[in-house]
Amino acid sequence: MDTDMQAPPGAPRYVAMTCRDSGDYRIAAESPYLQPVDYAVGEMARAITSQGSDLRVELWGPSESNTWCILDRRHYRGIGASHNAANAGVHTLTAREQREYDRRYQLLAAALNRSSVEATPTEIAVVAEHLSTDGARTVTSWLDAAGEGH
Known part of the structure; x- marks a missing residue:
């Protein structure tokens, strides 16, 4: 150690x-x-x-x-503070956008768990951030279909 x-x-x-x-x-x-x-x-x-x-x-x-x-x-x-100043123009999420992101994250995390795919919360967050809700549902359906084959 x-x-x-x-x-x-x-x-x-x-x-x-x-x-x-x-x-x-x-x-x-x-x-x-x-x-x-x-x-x-x-x-x-x-x-x-x-x-x-x-x-x-x-x-x-x-x-x-x-x-x-x-x-x-x-x-x-x-x-x-230096990061905040450099990114002053970066869009912060509204309450609605945050709820939508949280929903995508939950969908992906649950589907990964059901299909026995291990992913860190950070990895799930990166994917959830870049998908639409419909995209997240599509990915979860793929994961569910792949999980049924095991």
């Missing part, structure tokens, strides 16, 4: 440890399964970076010998 911090307490499971401005790591999400922890990290990153803060995350989990190991390290950069 090459890390500056200690492994999370207890038996190995999937754990997201976050580090913010103070430098202290805390357990932010934990589960016996990777997908809920990965989803929580994506949502936390979106919320924290939108406030202008940085977020560092270490994803811990069980190794093949059932001991702790670091599975991934991520650093999310906050949207700072």
